Amino acid sequence: MMDKIAVLLPCYNEEKTVGKVVRDYKNALPEAVVYVYDNNSCDGTAAKAREAGAIVRHEYQQGKGNVIRRMFREINAECYIMADGDDTYPAECAREMADKVLSQNVDMVVGDRLSSTYFTENKRLFHNFGNALVRRSINLLFQSDIKDIMTGYRAFSYQFVKTFPVLSGGFEIETEMSIHAIDKRMQVENVVIEYRDRPHGSESKLNTYSDGIKVLGTIIRLFRNYRPFIFYGILSFLLSMISIAFFIPVFMEYIYTGEVPKIPTLIVCGFVLLAAIQSFFSGMMLSNIQQKNRQDMECWLQVFENIKEEKMKRKN
Numbered sequence: 001m002m003d004k005i006a007v008l009l010p011c012y013n014e015e016k017t018v019g020k021v022v023r024d025y026k027n028a029l030p031e032a033v034v035y036v037y038d039n040n041s042c043d044g045t046a047a048k049a050r051e052a053g054a055i056v057r058h059e060y061q062q063g064k065g066n067v068i069r070r071m072f073r074e075i076n077a078e079c080y081i082m083a084d085g086d087d088t089y090p091a092e093c094a095r096e097m098a099d100k101v102l103s104q105n106v107d108m109v110v111g112d113r114l115s116s117t118y119f120t121e122n123k124r125l126f127h128n129f130g131n132a133l134v135r136r137s138i139n140l141l142f143q144s145d146i147k148d149i150m151t152g153y154r155a156f157s158y159q160f161v162k163t164f165p166v167l168s169g170g171f172e173i174e175t176e177m178s179i180h181a182i183d184k185r186m187q188v189e190n191v192v193i194e195y196r197d198r199p200h201g202s203e204s205k206l207n208t209y210s211d212g213i214k215v216l217g218t219i220i221r222l223f224r225n226y227r228p229f230i231f232y233g234i235l236s237f238l239l240s241m242i243s244i245a246f247f248i249p250v251f252m253e254y255i256y257t258g259e260v261p262k263i264p265t266l267i268v269c270g271f272v273l274l275a276a277i278q279s280f281f282s283g284m285m286l287s288n289i290q291q292k293n294r295q296d297m298e299c300w301l302q303v304f305e306n307i308k309e310e311k312m313k314r315k316n
Helices: 018-028 045-051 064-074 091-104 123-144 158-163 173-183 208-226 228-256 262-316
Strands: 003-011 031-036 055-057 077-082 108-112 154-157 187-190
Touching: 003 018, 003 064, 003 091, 003 173, 018 031, 018 045, 018 091, 031 045, 031 123, 045 055, 055 154, 064 173, 077 123, 077 158, 091 108, 091 154, 091 187, 108 173, 123 208, 154 158, 158 262, 173 208, 187 208, 228 262
Parallel strands: 003 031, 003 077, 031 055, 108 187
Antiparallel strands: 077 154, 108 154
């Protein structure tokens, strides 16, 4: 069965807010089906969500990325709205986001907090700094213009959801989504939303330092995977510069004296230069593989478009 709009709410200990969030989305999108995926909550999250009218399912492997993997596998819809159960995202923006997917064939709509109230509502200084750093880093490395990389408020097309390989287990998942959309040249739009901080008594599950380090590590890993020629080209250039920097004094001494007293340095320079050459050609080969992956993705997008049409015919 394929839903017209599916609202996806990954939740972990959101008893205080999840009921209101479910009701807000049911009011904003009466035709939508609201799914709450409970991730081992030890409070009444599941019961409150069920009382509010949501379909409650469970994911027992801890981590937001694991929850999203489960949701994307199990649910079929023409449009997916993903939000959080902590009542920080306005449900009234969901209609505009859904319309962009359903009417304009947008693959991912980003709920942009950073262009409105995020920096004033969010009182955690390092969260603000981290969001700005991640946004600038990805837009620079991948030459994109996504306004909010780490927002949990997004809308997706069927094609995006069914072709997105979820690799991250935690909060790095939003970064992974953004880079996947950029690399596969999917249509991405930004919708400015008003972010509000968590209500009193509701606590963030994001650890500023440990999760921040994971996100930065994810950016480096994905840059290596999605832009291998640039990544290994930079590494090759740095190794070449190191080799040349140590080689010049040895060579100059040879010019003046005709002797090479620092033979170990010369040998190391040779090995470093070989590593630079290997890095360069590794980048070239991996770049060709990545290009083939993009071509395969285009074929898969057509396949999933046909699957979507078949599901819609059965629905009607």
